[in-house]
Amino acid sequence: xxxxxxxxxxxxxxxxxxxxxxxxxxxxxxxxxxxxxxxxxxxxxxxxxxxxxxxxxxxxxxxxxxxxxxxxxxxxxxxxxxxxxxxxxxxxxxxxxxxxxxxxxxxxxxxxxxxxxxxxxxxxxxxxxxxxxxxxxxxxxxxxxxxxxxxxxxxxxxxxxxxxxxxxxxxxxxxxxxxxxxxxxxxxxxxxxxxxxxxxxxxxxxxxxxxxxxxxxxxxxxxxxxxxxxxxxxxxxxxxxxxxxxxxxxxxxxxxxxxxxxxxxxxxxxxxxxxxxxxxxxxxxxxxxxxxxxxxxxxxxxxxxxxxxxxxxxxxxxxxxxxxxxxxxxxxxxxxxxxxxxxxxxxxxxxxxxxxx
Numbered sequence: 574x575x576x577x578x579x580x581x582x583x584x585x586x587x588x589x590x591x592x593x594x595x596x597x598x599x600x601x602x603x604x605x606x607x608x609x610x611x612x613x614x615x616x617x618x619x620x621x622x623x624x625x626x627x628x629x630x631x632x633x634x635x636x637x638x639x640x641x642x643x644x645x646x647x648x649x650x651x652x653x654x655x656x657x658x659x660x661x662x663x664x665x666x667x668x669x670x671x672x673x674x675x676x677x678x679x680x681x682x683x684x685x686x687x688x689x690x691x692x693x694x695x696x697x698x699x700x701x702x703x704x705x706x707x708x709x710x711x712x713x714x715x716x717x718x719x720x721x722x723x724x725x726x727x728x729x730x731x732x733x734x735x736x737x738x739x740x741x742x743x744x745x746x747x748x749x750x751x752x753x754x755x756x757x758x759x760x761x762x763x764x765x766x767x768x769x770x771x772x773x774x775x776x777x778x779x780x781x782x783x784x785x786x787x788x789x790x791x792x793x794x795x796x797x798x799x800x801x802x803x804x805x806x807x808x809x810x811x812x813x814x815x816x817x818x819x820x821x822x823x824x825x826x827x828x829x830x831x832x833x834x835x836x837x838x839x840x841x842x843x844x845x846x847x848x849x850x851x852x853x854x855x856x857x858x859x860x861x862x863x864x865x866x867x868x869x870x871x872x873x874x875x876x877x878x879x880x881x882x883x884x885x886x887x888x889x890x891x892x893x894x895x896x897x898x899x900x901x902x903x904x905x906x907x908x909x910x911x912x913x914x915x916x917x918x919x920x921x922x923x924x925x926x927x928x929x930x
Contacts, residue, residue, distance in 0.1 A: 585615060587748050590623045603703075607654070607719065616717020616752050621696050625748040632695035633743035636712065637671045639695065640678075640687070642737055644669070648728035651683045653721055653835055653842035657873040657902045660835035660842045661866040663726060682864060684843040691720050691839030694750050697738045708734065712839070717752040720839030755838065763794045770803050777808050780883045798895050801878050808881050812926045816877045817869065817894055818858055820905060820922060821851045829918050830908035833867060836901065845908055869894075869903060879923050886914045890923055 593613055597604065610617040625631050632639070643649070643666035650663045664682025671677075676687035694713040699706065708725040725734055773793050777800075780786065790800060801809040813819075824831055825848050833844040850861045853871075860867040875897040881888050889909070894902040907919025 585619055585623065585749065587623050590615060590620070591627075594620060594623070607656070610717075616713075617719050618694055618713030618717030618750055619752055621698060621711060621713070622694070622750045623748050624698075625696075625746050628699040630697040630738060631743040631746050632697060632710075632738075632741040634741045636692045636695055637676065637689060639710075639737065639741055640666070640671065640676065641669055643723065645730060645733040645737070646723075646725070647730040647733070648726050650724040650726055651685065651721070651842060652724060653685075653837050653840045654719065655835065655837055655900055655902065657870045657896050657900065658835050659866075659868040660833070660844065661868075662842060662844055663864045666723075684845060685721075686841040686843075688839050691715075691755070691837075695741070697742075710737075713750070714755055714838050715753050716755045717750065718755075718838060720837045721842075762796045762799055765799070765803060768793060768795055768799070768803055770805075773800065774804055774807070777804055778883060781885055783882045783884065783889055786882060796899050797893075797901055798876060798899055801876075801880065801893075810879045810927055812877050812879055812892075814871075814874045814877050814894075816879075816892055816926050817874070817903065817905070818851070818853070818871070819926060820892055821848055821858070821860060823922055823925075824848055825851050827918065827922070829916075829922060831919075832906040832908055834904040834906075835867075867903075873897075874902065879927060886912065889915055890920060892923065892926075 590613060594609065597609055597612060604612075606620065607617045610620040613620065621629055622631065646666070648663060648665060650661055651666070652659065652661050654660065662683055665680050666678050666683055668679040669676065671687065671689070674688065674690045676689060678685040678687070691714045692712050693715045696711050698709045698711050701707070710723040711719060712721045714720050725731070773795070776789050776792065780789065790797065793800070795803070801811075820831075828847055830845065830847050835842055844865045844867070846865070848860045848862060848865070852859050852861055856870055856872040858869045858871045873896050874894050876895045878893045878895070880891045880893050889906065892905045896902055907916045909915055
């Protein structure tokens with residue numbers, strides 16, 4: 574994989590980290606791995622690596638080849654998260670197409686976009702959580718951030734799982750990883766006053782594919798939230814930060830099919846279909862369905878936007894949530910396919926957020 578080293582982090586005292594992690598787990602058994610790592614002052618990848626030999630097996634080899642073998646596992650659970658939202662989807666890894674550092678998985682249930690330059694470290698993990706033994710493959714970026722995890726289910730092909738672990742087990746089971754800074758794919762933002770807003774609007778108006786939006790940001794040297802603030806109401810409208818709950822609850826009642834995107838640096842994971850069980854638990858806004866779970870920190874939402882992008886069929890509209898640090902927490906569209914206009918029920922659902930009937 575491509576080397577993205579900039580500055581190597583200090584070495585970690587592995588025995589001390591393991592001891593501190595065990596004490597933390599005993600005092601707070603429900604603490605998520607990412608949150609535990611943050612409390613311990615290390616990356617999640619470094620915390621997992623420290624446990625090599627104690628339920629954790631370090632992997633080596635070409636990770637794209639491992640991904641191509643995931644269909645042999647049968648039904649699993651795919652998990653992708655950022656700092657504020659967790660997206661879990663059960664199904665099969667199938668219809669995999671990888672070329673260079675990009676790839677896709679297009680199963681009926683598991684739908685992923687892969688950015689493989691961010692897949693640097695891999696581990697097979699066995700652990701106990703709430704009385705259940707869990708098995709997973711966990712993959713991390715160069716800075717130790719989790720990019721994707723694959724969990725075994727009751728329907729997973731266990732002999733195939735064991736075979737995959739055996740064939741990709743690293744010859745040297747080191748408990749250390751070299752966590753380094755990973756370059757931001759976008760350039761440093763310009764001050765608002767330096768942005769050519771008319772040019773930004775004209776290029777936005779000329780879009781014909783939502784996938785070209787990233788290139789637009791790079792061309793104008795703006796962040797996502799900066800572009801949304803500056804482009805004007807023709808293309809972006811800020812709405813109340815309860816918008817996501819409104820959309821999920823109303824879709825659950827009305828039966829609208831959604832497309833819900835959550836991304837890490839290395840993966841965008843997509844749920845396409847209805848949602849049924851929507852529940853608030855403390856600050857967490859949850860979808861708790863049989864094949865799809867979403868867990869979103871509602872108190873992390875700093876801004877919510879209805880965003881419109883031109884496509885050959887007219888306009889495609891999304892609800893997008895952002896954190897204070899500019900992270901895109903989640904992106905939601907109405908279910909659609911290329912070449913088919915956006916659904917009226919989705920537009921009606923969003924119109925309510927903008928104060929229109």
